[in-house]
Amino acid sequence: MRLSQRAQAVEPFHAMAFGRRAGELEAAGHDIARLGLGEPDFGAPPAVRAAMREAMDGRPLPYTPAFGLPALREAIAGFYRDRHGVTVDPARIAVTPGASGALLLAAAATTDPGDEVIVADPSYPCNRALVETFGGRVVTAATTPESRYQLDTAAVDRVWTDRTRAVMVASPSNPTGTSIPFDELVAVCAQARARDAWRLVDEIYLDLADPSPDGHPPRSILSADPDAIVINSFSKYFGMTGWRLGWCVLPPELVPAAERLAMNYFLCASTPAQMAALECFTPESLAVCEDRRRELLARRTIALEGLARIGLPVPVPPDGAFYVYFDVSATGLTAWEFCRRALEEAYVSVTPGRDFGAATADTHVRLSYAASRETLREGLTRLGTFVRALR
Numbered sequence: 001m002r003l004s005q006r007a008q009a010v011e012p013f014h015a016m017a018f019g020r021r022a023g024e025l026e027a028a029g030h031d032i033a034r035l036g037l038g039e040p041d042f043g044a045p046p047a048v049r050a051a052m053r054e055a056m057d058g059r060p061l062p063y064t065p066a067f068g069l070p071a072l073r074e075a076i077a078g079f080y081r082d083r084h085g086v087t088v089d090p091a092r093i094a095v096t097p098g099a100s101g102a103l104l105l106a107a108a109a110t111t112d113p114g115d116e117v118i119v120a121d122p123s124y125p126c127n128r129a130l131v132e133t134f135g136g137r138v139v140t141a142a143t144t145p146e147s148r149y150q151l152d153t154a155a156v157d158r159v160w161t162d163r164t165r166a167v168m169v170a171s172p173s174n175p176t177g178t179s180i181p182f183d184e185l186v187a188v189c190a191q192a193r194a195r196d197a198w199r200l201v202d203e204i205y206l207d208l209a210d211p212s213p214d215g216h217p218p219r220s221i222l223s224a225d226p227d228a229i230v231i232n233s234f235s236k237y238f239g240m241t242g243w244r245l246g247w248c249v250l251p252p253e254l255v256p257a258a259e260r261l262a263m264n265y266f267l268c269a270s271t272p273a274q275m276a277a278l279e280c281f282t283p284e285s286l287a288v289c290e291d292r293r294r295e296l297l298a299r300r301t302i303a304l305e306g307l308a309r310i311g312l313p314v315p316v317p318p319d320g321a322f323y324v325y326f327d328v329s330a331t332g333l334t335a336w337e338f339c340r341r342a343l344e345e346a347y348v349s350v351t352p353g354r355d356f357g358a359a360t361a362d363t364h365v366r367l368s369y370a371a372s373r374e375t376l377r378e379g380l381t382r383l384g385t386f387v388r389a390l391r
Contacts (some may be wrong), residue, residue: 006132006133009132010129010132011129013125013355014351014352014354014355015036015037015351015355018036018339018343018350019034019036019037019349021343021349022034022036022343022349025343025344025347030347031347032343032347032348032349033347033348033371033375033376033378033379033382034349034371034375034379035348035350035367035368035369035375035376035379036350036366036368037349037351037368038174038236038322038323038368038370039241039370040236040241040292040296040322040370041370041371041372041375042239042292043239043240044238044239044240044243044276045239045280045284045285045288045289046285046288047279047282047284047285048277048279048280048285049276050279051276051278051279052273052275052276055271055272055275055276056272061271061272062271063267063271064095064268064269064271064274065268066094066259066262066267066268067093067095067259067262067268068095068096068247068268068274069271069274069275069278070090071278072274072278073090073091073093073095073247074090075278075280075281076088076090076093076247076281077089077090078281079281080220080222080249083207083217084217084219084220084222084223085223086220086222086223086226088222088249089252092250092251092252093247093248093249093250094247094248094250094258094259094262095245095246095247095268095269095274096246096247096248096262096266096269097246097266097269097270098233098235098244098245098246099202099204099233099235099246100126100130100246101244101246101266102231102232102233102247103126103130103200103202103231103248104265105248105258105261105262105265106200106229106231106248106250106258107130107131107136108258108261108265109257109258109261110166110198110200110229110254111131111134111135111165111166112134112165113134113135113136114135114137114163115135115136115137115163115165115166116136116138116139116161116163116165117136117137117139117164117165117166117167117168117200118139118140118141118151118156118159118160118164118166118167118168119139119140119141119167120140120141120143120149120150120151120155120170120173120357121141121142121356121358121359121360122143122149122173122175122176122325122353122356122357122359122360122364123140123170123173123356123357124170124173124174124175124202125355125356127168127170127202131168136165137163139159139164140159140357140359141155141156141158141159142155142357142358142359143155143359145315148176148178148179148180148316149173149176149316149325150169150171150173150178150180150184151167151169151180151188152180152184152187152188153184153187153188153191156188156191156192157191160195164195164197165197165198166197166198166199166200167188167189167191167192167197167198167199167200168201168202169188169200169202170201170202170204170205171185171202171203171206171209172205172208172209172318172319172320172321173205173321174204174205174321174323174356174366175323175325175351175353175355175364175366176316176318176323176325177205177318177319177320177322177323177324177325178316178318178320179209179210179218179319179320182218182219185221186224186225189201189221189228190225193225193227198229199221199225199227199228199229200228200229200231201221201228201229202231203220203221203230203231203232204231204233204235204236205236205321206218206220206232206237206320207236207289208236208237208293208296208320208322209319209320209321210297210320218320222249228249228251229250229251229254230248231246231247231248232247233245233246233247234246234277234280236321237293238277238280238285238289239292240273240277240280243270243273243276243277244269244270244273245270245273245274245277296322296370298373299322299369299370299373299376300318300322300324300369302369302373302376302377302380303324303367303369303380304317304324306376306377306383306384307367307380309380310380310383310384310387312326312327312328312330312331313326313327313330314326314327315327322368322369322370323366323367323368323369324366325353325360325364325366325367326364326365327363327364328363328364328365329362329363331387331390331391332390333390334362334363335352335354335360335362335363335365336352336362338365339351339352339365341386342382342383342386345386346382346383346385346386348379348382348383350365350367350368350383351365351366351367351368352365352366353365353366
């Protein structure tokens with residue numbers, strides 16, 4: 001018997017591998033400052049947790065429709081209306097097993113073998129793997145600090161070919177925590193639309209992005225490109241990583257095909273998780289989430305000031321998500337070796353740039369400030385001691 005070529009070729013997600021090693025060290029009795037994974041330490045809002053306990057009282061929990069509970073789709077549409085000023089037909093919303101399920105649907109519905117999809121370098125690796133699962137070819141466009149490590153129209157033009165079928169943008173981005181300026185995002189989407197290509201916009205971290213100067217929440221691309229495919233999740237803003245619940249907003253032409261795909265791929269998302277998630281959109285839970293967003297801003301300051309004291313430069317300070325992407329080239333170590341030794345010698349878990357693309361693979365490291373202030377300060381203190389010893 002043999003493995004498929006796909007299974008043999010897929011790269012591991014190295015952030016998870018470092019997390020596994022951190023777990024081994026913890027089991028051996030070491031205290032690990034976990035600054036590697038993008039997992040908020042808050043958990044779900046209290047009302048959501050209470051609703052889950054109620055849902056698990058022994059009642060029957062049948063399958064929901066493939067695209068999710070109608071009430072939850074209505075609630076998500078209301079969130080777009082009230083928070084982002086965008087009208088979205090609930091019929092276009094698919095509730096999925098995590099944002100990964102949403103990306104799976106989007107890739108399956110839009111990618112044929114040989115199709116090219118443009119993504120930024122650096123970017124989240126699992127998005128690329130899903131495109132390749134369906135025979136697509138990921139074309140990476142190198143970005144720079146000047147473009148905030150984000151795509152712009154010039155970068156897209158440089159790599160566009162007659163086989164380009166989609167452009168994928170994440171704003172704010174994992175691993176950099178940086179957003180693409182909204183006008184530039186609109187221009188990139190218009191560029192792709194004019195060439196009859198799909199626009200896949202990952203807004204998983206959108207509601208953790210900094211407000212605009214006038215205090216308004218950051219804008220969804222749906223306000224300018226209503227036919228973009230938009231991916232979102234309950235994991236980050238709502239703190240529900242292990243609940244595995246996400247959603248996507250689809251253009252009307254994709255809805256029937258994506259619904260058939262959802263039926264075949266996963267039937268539906270978890271019924272009790274969907275029932276509990278209805279409580280995410282109450283004023284009480286939204287206030288909790290906003291308090292947590294402001295707490296992450298305080299943690300960002302701790303991370304940036306700590307890295308500056310150590311002498312590890314951050315080429316572009318983040319304005320969303322909960323990541324800092326810093327440069328380790330002055331230490332004389334590659335990013336991989338820096339992360340390996342930081343874990344083994346200083347007991348700090350961070351993520352090497354190898355996960356996120358070729359351009360910064362050896363020079364940059366991602367730190368997640370989703371951990372508590374105490375863990376963050378301790379981890380930065382240990383990193384400082386580790387870096388001073390290198391010098």
